[in-house]
Amino acid sequence: MTPRPSFKIPKIPEMTIRRLSVYTRCLLQLEEDGVKTVSSEELAERFNLNSAQVRKDLAYFGEFGVRGIGYYVSGLKAELQRILGLDREWQVALVGFGNLGSALFNYKGFAHQGFRISVIFDDDPQKAGRTVDGVPILPLRELAQEAKGRNLQIGIVAVPPAAAQAVADRLVAAGIKAILNFAPTRLKVPKDVRLQNVDLSIELETLSFYLAQVSR
């Protein structure tokens, strides 16, 4: 296993990054099942992936395969976790504690992967000032101060569309460089801020495409 130094990494397609997440889950599963080594073909077969795609995606980051053996499951998993930044804990601010915010707060898997929602912001006087599972809910005006004190790195926007840009502006002003936006609206952020939009309609539209194909 000879990972290339990360400062030499070329521009990686976003889909490759997303697939690395999927591969990491597959390797975790194999590790749980006691599997020590796996070939790209076995990985593809078992998890319904494309073996050439697996090799191409991994090749962006180094030579992980060993001739005649394949990949060492635990080693590759650890390497992918490091590449994905999952070898550390990220402090996450959740903005908006309505139904979606609550669902995200309770979502299994975020904490597992090292994403720690350490503070929630919501201006609703019924909510601000309370704590949930030990996590404080604060009014949004305290964001800048908390961002420094808590070393917040990621902001999740779970407010209604009309409020989303103002929230994004505050996150940016507080020095947060990564934003995950669930509001179905287009946000503007500076170039050095990474914005990831989750558009739940796109998932449904993918389904309706296939349904429409079948029903024609």
Place this chain on the structure above:
Amino acid sequence: MTPRPSFKIPKIPEMTIRRLSVYTRCLLQLEEDGVKTVSSEELAERFNLNSAQVRKDLAYFGEFGVRGIGYYVSGLKAELQRILGLDREWQVALVGFGNLGSALFNYKGFAHQGFRISVIFDDDPQKAGRTVDGVPILPLRELAQEAKGRNLQIGIVAVPPAAAQAVADRLVAAGIKAILNFAPTRLKVPKDVRLQNVDLSIELETLSFYLAQVSR
């Protein structure tokens, strides 16, 4: 504009389908702004897309561009909506009415695109028997009967991971051919059922990848 007959459509990459959804949103925006025609370069410039990718994606479905003019905004939008199955209404069953289910029910955009959550299933006796915004919440055992009566085509799984496979099995048994799964677990469905998984952790991992790159 000479769309190919849809029965000749070859296997389309899922990412192409997802991008068609994005293009449709962009065209809707242009239409709102009163723009009549647009080139792939203008579309790419304005919405931060890749113009070669736009042309390649559209080429799966026909010749939509007109030399010297580009695309007719309204015409292309209508064509993409037809391809995506957004020219009709789909009856959606939502299973699970906890925080995530409630958030999805209230999510702006589903109804806009023709996805109508016409019934909710939840076995919680506090919920089953009630209605929300005129939509009934029913116990899961009534799924098979309702699926027929309401012509349900899409099922959304918004239950805890441990309950998700049993729910998927019931949806499949009820004849539903498209499932959108929000439970962070791997579901098994027959080959003729289209399963779309939404893994919210992947979005966060994409962000942490970029943060990790910057912080190295």
